[in-house]
Every structure is written in structure tokens, then in C-alpha cells.
Amino acid sequence: xxxxxxxxxxxxxxxxDTRTLFFMLAFPIVLMLVLGTALSNTFTTSLRVDxxxxxxxxTTKGEDFPHFxxxxxxxxxxxxxxxxxxxxxxxxxxxxxxxYVEVTAQGxxxxxxxxxxxxxxxxxxxxxxxxDQYNIASEIIKVAPxxxxxxxxxxxxxxxxKETSLLPxxxxxxxxxxxxxxxxxxxxxxAMSASSLIVSERVRKTADRLIASPVRKSEIFIGKVLGSLVxxxxxxxxxxxxxxxxxxxxxxxxLGLVFxxxxxxxxxxxxxxxxxxxxxxxxxxxxxxxxxxVQLASFFGGAYFKINxxxxxxxxxxxxxxxxxxxxxxxxxxxxxxxAAALPALSINLASSFIFLLVAVISLQRREGL
Amino acid sequence: MNVLEITNLTKKFADFIAxxxxxxxxxxxxxxxxxxxxxxxxxxxxxxxAGLLRSNDGTISILGKNSAKQSRFAKMNIGMVPQDLAxxxxxxxxxxxxxxxxxxxxxxxxxxxxxxxxxxxVGLQDKHKSYPKSFSGGMKRRLxxxxxxxxxxxxxxxxxxxxxxxxxxxxxxxxxxxKLNEMGCTIIYTSHYMEEVEEICSRIAIIDHGKIIAEGTxxxxxxxxxxxxxxxxxxxxxxxxxxxxxxxxNGVEAVFIDENLIKINSDTGVNNLNKIIEHFMSSGIEIRSxxxxxxxxxxxxxTLTGRNLRDQ
Ligand SMILES: Nc1ncnc2c1ncn2[C@@H]1O[C@H](COP(=O)(O)OP(=O)(O)OP(=O)(O)O)[C@@H](O)[C@H]1O
Ligand SMILES: [Mg+2]
Numbered sequence: 001x002x003x004x005x006x007x008x009x010x011x012x013x014x015x016x017d018t019r020t021l022f023f024m025l026a027f028p029i030v031l032m033l034v035l036g037t038a039l040s041n042t043f044t045t046s047l048r049v050d051x052x053x054x055x056x057x058x059t060t061k062g063e064d065f066p067h068f069x070x071x072x073x074x075x076x077x078x079x080x081x082x083x084x085x086x087x088x089x090x091x092x093x094x095x096x097x098x099x100y101v102e103v104t105a106q107g108x109x110x111x112x113x114x115x116x117x118x119x120x121x122x123x124x125x126x127x128x129x130x131x132d133q134y135n136i137a138s139e140i141i142k143v144a145p146x147x148x149x150x151x152x153x154x155x156x157x158x159x160x161x162k163e164t165s166l167l168p169x170x171x172x173x174x175x176x177x178x179x180x181x182x183x184x185x186x187x188x189x190x191a192m193s194a195s196s197l198i199v200s201e202r203v204r205k206t207a208d209r210l211i212a213s214p215v216r217k218s219e220i221f222i223g224k225v226l227g228s229l230v231x232x233x234x235x236x237x238x239x240x241x242x243x244x245x246x247x248x249x250x251x252x253x254x255l256g257l258v259f260x261x262x263x264x265x266x267x268x269x270x271x272x273x274x275x276x277x278x279x280x281x282x283x284x285x286x287x288x289x290x291x292x293x294v295q296l297a298s299f300f301g302g303a304y305f306k307i308n309x310x311x312x313x314x315x316x317x318x319x320x321x322x323x324x325x326x327x328x329x330x331x332x333x334x335x336x337x338x339x340a341a342a343l344p345a346l347s348i349n350l351a352s353s354f355i356f357l358l359v360a361v362i363s364l365q366r367r368e369g370l
Numbered sequence: 371m372n373v374l375e376i377t378n379l380t381k382k383f384a385d386f387i388a389x390x391x392x393x394x395x396x397x398x399x400x401x402x403x404x405x406x407x408x409x410x411x412x413x414x415x416x417x418x419x420a421g422l423l424r425s426n427d428g429t430i431s432i433l434g435k436n437s438a439k440q441s442r443f444a445k446m447n448i449g450m451v452p453q454d455l456a457x458x459x460x461x462x463x464x465x466x467x468x469x470x471x472x473x474x475x476x477x478x479x480x481x482x483x484x485x486x487x488x489x490x491x492v493g494l495q496d497k498h499k500s501y502p503k504s505f506s507g508g509m510k511r512r513l514x515x516x517x518x519x520x521x522x523x524x525x526x527x528x529x530x531x532x533x534x535x536x537x538x539x540x541x542x543x544x545x546x547x548x549k550l551n552e553m554g555c556t557i558i559y560t561s562h563y564m565e566e567v568e569e570i571c572s573r574i575a576i577i578d579h580g581k582i583i584a585e586g587t588x589x590x591x592x593x594x595x596x597x598x599x600x601x602x603x604x605x606x607x608x609x610x611x612x613x614x615x616x617x618x619x620n621g622v623e624a625v626f627i628d629e630n631l632i633k634i635n636s637d638t639g640v641n642n643l644n645k646i647i648e649h650f651m652s653s654g655i656e657i658r659s660x661x662x663x664x665x666x667x668x669x670x671x672x673t674l675t676g677r678n679l680r681d682q
Binding site for chain 2: 002005009012013016017204205206208209210211212213214215368369
């Protein structure tokens with residue numbers, strides 16, 4: 001009950017604070033509008049789906065893959081058979097092709113250059129559904145060979161294409177891109193306000209009153225964290241709804257999963273803010289640290305402009321940005337229905353949150369007062 | 371039963387001993403005053419009683435129960451008015467009191483009633499919906515008190531509740547303290563203002579360097595220094611007054627200046643009034659009036675600690 005009391009107080013005052021409202025609501029919306037419209041040209045050209053060129057090598061004598069190729073070609077994917085002298089992986093690395101597929105009796109392997117690229121995602125999704133059907137077919141061969149034909153003809157070959165949601169209006173335009181990356185960025189900024197959750201109580205001396213009351217420190221802590229999580233989540237939901245309804249940004253068909261992944265980022269940001277705030281006694285240090293971290297993470301995570309195919313040390317840096325893993329996961333969920341892509345982001349977010357919260361809890365226990 | 375019982379309480383900050391083996395008891399219904407100069411250890415003691423600081427040694431019992439072992443019970447029965455304002459600027463007066471009172475398990479209609487009661491008690495009933503930023507210093511101090519009393523604690527601890535406010539608010543607060551006491555609250559009161567403590571406290575402890583150096587009723591404390599008298603000389607201008615040479619007069623123990631008033635503590639056994647007057651006349655200083663005063667708490671404090679309560 002005390003936890004809810006404290007959480008509710010936090011939520012109420014958060015929404016009274018015009019700075020919070022501006023920063024968490026107005027700022028991202030304006031940023032989406034500006035970046036999403038100003039940079040729209042760079043997007044429509046670089047992300048046209050009919051530009052997907054695929055190199056393939058089929059060592060099976062089967063008819064299945066050629067069927068697939070025929071269907072996919074209709075959707076604007078171009079398949080080219082690789083000669084034995086060509087190193088498919090290398091071709092993809094050098095950017096000559098968007099993907100390289102090797103079909104063998106053991107199965108099917110896809111090489112794409114960049115796990116986060118939309119072309120790679122589309123290819124991956126299409127092949128995944130192809131393999132699913134192929135596996136069904138294999139089962140049928142074993143049990144009743146004579147029924148194979150009907151099993152294959154019953155479903156139209158074009159089905160796997162539909163399943164990958166390869167619809168023209170699903171290409172990410174600049175607004176779709178910025179709606180995602182600005183949202184994930186603004187969530188990270190939530191660490192700023194979280195870093196002053198406990199510090200502000202200390203500064204205003206209300207920490208003394210809280211400690212003097214018969215409420216456990218753990219209840220105060222949980223209440224504060226909970227309040228901050230709810231405030232941030234509400235802001236994020238509002239921003240997403242606004243971008244979806246007003247800017248018509250594409251958030252995909254799985255809003256539930258998208259929210260879940262974003263929620264873990266909110267948890268990550270709030271935990272980081274609190275955790276870092278406990279590392280020093282002053283409030284200035286943590287704020288500077290968080291500001292710097294968020295700025296760098298935003299820059300290298302593609303919040304301001306899209307980073308295509310980073311290489312070497314640059315790739316390493318972009319991979320360190322929480323926004324990279326968040327944006328990758330969301331893009332895959334939204335554009336390739338790749339639910340498994342949520343897992344890395346989800347687990348990194350929750351694991352880091354756990355560590356930050358642990359730091360906070362341990363220092364809180366050691367401290368007299370808050 | 372004693373509402374508060376402290377035995378051998380010690381608090382160290384690194385090597386510095388802020389509270390030094392202090393023992394004290396406060397009975398039900400008392401208004402107990404803590405007197406001490408800056409840094410004497412008043413707030414540190416109070417913060418340990420309220421559970422804000424852990425002691426290094428010693429025990430504190432509240433209403434007969436060890437506060438370290440039964441901290442919830444202790445905290446439920448204590449109302450703490452911190453030395454520094456501890457209120458939320460972004461919540462209304464009503465919300466402030468309600469939030470803190472809610473932490474003591476009050477709910478619903480009872481909670482609202484108690485909040486109203488507390489605000490009315492400190493004279494802020496018309497300011498329910500106002501934010502503290504629009505308050506004067508005195509009003510903030512009163513809100514600071516309201517936040518501590520809504521849960522009707524048995525023991526109210528006030529750490530300099532009247533610091534830096536207008537006389538009107540100050541009187542209001544002093545009256546409230548008395549009223550709270552009449553309603554059955556035991557009160558621990560800290561102040562830099564000697565007159566306040568002298569006016570409202572039934573018993574007083576003088577604290578210096580973390581130790582209680584004297585304790586008792588006003589009368590008991592004053593009787594400690596029956597051999598000291600106070601001579602107050604009002605002069606036209608203190609410009610040419612040479613304090614050092616006044617101190618050399620036989621029997622004079624200390625000299626303090628309060629605007630045009632020169633306060634001289636002197637041994638009652640020595641008749642030196644003539645010499646003092648002579649000193650002023652020879653320096654060409656015009657005497658407006660001269661009074662011999664019975665010792666007050668300030669004299670007691672000065673004599674015991676060698677320090678002036680307010681100047682340091
Ligand atoms: N957290 C702390 N760390 C180190 N020293 C402290 C701490 N808190 C108080 N002290 C020291 O302990 C001594 C007692 O401080 P305390 O605040 O109890 O004095 P006080 O009697 O309340 O004085 P004041 O009249 O100025 O409020 C002071 O010398 C102070 O510097
Ligand atoms: Mg103090």
C-alpha cells in the first residue's frame with residue numbers, strides 16, 4: 001500500500017512538471033516530425049524492396065526451391081544462380097548482392113550482410129516460411145509419398161510471400177524509421193529523471209521524513225521505481241499512439257510485443273538512472289554521465305541518421321549502443337514478424353537492469369537514510 | 371512511563387564524536403528543551419531518536435520499547451519536524467500533509483479528517499490548494515509542522531521550528547506547541563532562541579560538544595549560577611567603549627554587547643558597580659540606564675559553555 005502511495009505521488013508530480021511533459025512528449029514528437037519529413041528522400045530510395053538481389057546455389061535436384069524462386073520473382077526479388085567459382089559470401093559482403101542462399105539436402109542457409117537491414121529481414125522471413133512448408137512436405141514424403149503432390153498444390157506457392165508481409169505499404173519510410181528510433185531514444189532519456197528520483201528526496205530533505213515514517217526503505221525504493229516506470233511508460237504509449245495516428249508511422253501488427261520490448265527498455269533506462277545515481281554522492285556527476293551516454297548511444301544507435309552497414313571498430317561501437325539492439329529488434333518484429341528477434345533485446349535490457357538495481361539496493365542498504 | 375529514554379548514546383562521524391555517551395529521559399507530558407550552540411550535537415541526537423541516523427553505541431527507548439528493535443512502533447509514535455524544511459514544492463499544502471500522513475497507515479475519511487485537522491492546527495486551513503512556493507517562510511515552517519502531526523504522534527520532536535521567521539508565525543508556532551502539549555503530546559524542542567526555550571519548556575538540557583552539561587527545570591539551572599549577577603548598561607554610543615579593560619575590573623567574568631546595551635556578568639560576591647560606572651565616565655561614555663538583572667538562561671548558558679548561544 002505504501003509502495004502504491006509513493007508510486008502514485010511520483011506519477012502525479014511527474015505529470016505536473018512541464019519539463020517532463022515537454023521532454024517526454026513534445027520533444028520526441030517534434031523530432032519525429034522534423035527528421036521524418038526533412039530526411040524522407042534518403043529513405044524511399046535506399047529501402048526499395050524491389051531492389052533485392054539474391055545469389056543462390058541449389059545442390060538439390062528438387063523442384064521446391066525453383067518453385068519458391070518463381071513465386072518470389074513475381075514480388076520483385078531477383079535470383080541469380082551462382083556458378084561454382086563464385087564465393088557467394090564474399091559477393092554479399094562486397095555489396096553486390098543483398099543475400100546468398102545455399103540449398104543443400106541438409107537444409108537451407110542464408111547469408112546476409114547486415115542482420116539489421118530490411119532486405120536481409122525480408123529474405124530471412126520469406127525463406128523461413130518456405131522452410132516451414134518444405135518441412136511439412138518432407139514429413140508427407142515419409143508417411144505417404146503418393147499424397148505429396150496434393151499437399152504442395154493445395155497451397156498456392158505465393159503463400160510464403162504473404163506470410164512475410166511483403167506488402168508495398170510496409171516499407172519503412174523515414175517517418176516509420178524515426179518513429180522507432182526517436183521513441184527508443186526518448187526512453188533512454190528517462191534515465192535522467194530516474195537519476196534524481198532518490199537524490200531529489202535527499203536534496204529537498206523529504207528523504208528524512210520518509211525515513212522517519214514507518215515505511216521500509218525497500219518500500220520507498222520500489223515505490224519510486226514503480227512510479228517512474230509508469231510515468232515513462234505512459235509517455236511512451238502516448239508518443240507511439242500519436243506517431244501512429246497522426247504521422248501514420250508503421251508500428252506493425254504486433255503492438256503488444258512492441259510495447260513489451262519497449263517496456264524492458266524503460267526498465268533498463270530507469271534502473272540505469274537509479275543505479276548510476278548511487279555511484280556518487282553528488283547529483284551532478286551521474287547527470288553528466290547519463291547525458292553523455294545517452295547522446296553517444298543516440299548518435300551511434302542511429303537516432304539522428306540511419307547508419308548503414310557499419311564496419312570494424314565503428315560497428316563495435318554501434319553494437320554497444322542500447323539503441324542498436326532495440327531498433328534491430330523492433331525493425332525485425334515490425335517488418336519481418338521475427339518474434340525471436342525480441343529475445344536478445346529483452347534479455348540484455350532485463351539483465352542490465354538487474355545489475356543496476358542491485359548496485360542501487362546494495363548502496364541503499366549501506367547508507368544511513370536514503 | 372518515560373516517553374523517551376536514552377542511555378549512553380554515542381554517534382561518531384569518522385573520528386569526530388558528535389554525540390558523546392549521552393543519557394537522558396523525558397517523561398510523558400513534558401516540553402523538553404535542547405539548548406546548544408551550533409554543532410553541539412542537537413540535531414544528531416534528534417535524528418537518532420527519529421531513526422534517521424544509527425547510533426554507534428547506546429540505546430533509545432520510545433514508550434518503553436527499544437527503538438532499534440521495534441523501529442516500526444517507535445516511528446509510529448514519533449512526529450518529526452526536521453530542522454530543514456522537508457516539504458514537496460510541487461504538491462499543494464493539503465497533498466503534502468496527506469502524503470506523509472498516509473505513510474502512517476491512515477486511509478480514507480479518517481486520513482482526510484486528520485489532514486484537515488493538522489492544517490487547521492497550524493493555521494493553514496485557507497491554503498489547502500496552494501503550493502508551498504507561494505508561501506512565506508513562516509507558512510512553510512507551519513506546513514513543515516503540519517506534516518509531522520497529522521498522524522497524532524505521542525512524541526513530537528521539533529528541531530528549530532522557528533528559525534528565520536516573522537514574529538507572528540513564531541508566536542503562532544509557540545502557541546501550537548503549547549496546545550499540542552495540552553492535548554497530551556510530549557515534546558522535544560530545540561531552539562537557538564533562549565527566550566523561546568525559557569518560555570515554553572518545562573525541562574531543559576544544555577548540550578555542548580555532544581554532552582549534556584546541565585539538565586533540569588529553569589529554576590534548577592539558574593540556581594547553578596546563583597553567584598553570578600547580570601549588569602546591563604545602556605549607553606548612548608558604544609564607540610569608545612573598551613571591553614577588554616572592563617573585563618579587568620575585579621569580579622567581572624564576561625562582557626557582551628547587544629547594540630547599545632553592554633551586558634556584564636559579574637560575581638555577586640564583589641561590589642564593583644562603582645568601578646564599572648567610573649570606567650564609563652572616564653571614557654566619556656554617556657550612560658542612559660543601568661540595571662542589575664537576576665540571572666537568566668542565557669547567563670547560565672554563557673557561564674557553563676563560555677559561548678554565546680546565538681552568535682556562534
Ligand atoms: N553527516 C555528518 N558527517 C560528518 N559530520 C557531521 C554530520 N552531521 C553532523 N556532523 C557534525 O556533528 C556535529 C553536530 O552536528 P549537529 O547538526 O548535531 O549540531 P546541532 O547542535 O544541531 O547544530 P545547529 O544548531 O547548527 O543545528 C557538528 O560538528 C557537525 O559538523
Ligand atoms: Mg541542528
